[in-house]
Amino acid sequence: MLLTTHLIFAEANSLITKRLGKSVGERTGDLLQRSDFVQLVFLDEVVHREAWNLYKKYRDKDFDYIDATSFVFCKRRGIREVLTFDRHFAQMGFRIVP
Numbered sequence: 001m002l003l004t005t006h007l008i009f010a011e012a013n014s015l016i017t018k019r020l021g022k023s024v025g026e027r028t029g030d031l032l033q034r035s036d037f038v039q040l041v042f043l044d045e046v047v048h049r050e051a052w053n054l055y056k057k058y059r060d061k062d063f064d065y066i067d068a069t070s071f072v073f074c075k076r077r078g079i080r081e082v083l084t085f086d087r088h089f090a091q092m093g094f095r096i097v098p
Contacts, residue, residue: 002083005073006042007066047072063088 009032017025032038051068063071067088074082074094081095090096 002038003041003077003079004038005069006040007069009040011066041073043069043073047076061088061091063091 009029012032013025013029016028033040047069051065051072054072055063055065055068063086067086070082071089071092071094074080079094081097082089083097087096
């Protein structure tokens with residue numbers, strides 16, 4: 001099972017829509033939401049506040065707010081390995097799974 005947040009879903013949908021068109025974005029989004037392999041998690045205000053503080057704390061890093069929400073989400077769930085191409089996760093101590 002893969003976990004992802006609604007913000008990562010939104011980022012992925014935006015990228016797919018811009019590069020491949022809205023119909024592909026819709027189909028991909030529907031497939032992900034119906035998948036038994038992917039669980040979509042909606043973040044709450046507590047995660048938002050913690051992520052915003054983390055984002056501001058690391059002024060020397062160029063990760064964005066959505067990355068910060070993912071860091072907080074993973075930390076709260078005890079997730080140490082992430083499927084990503086984003087080097088910022090390694091900077092924050094996560095193991096990147098290719």
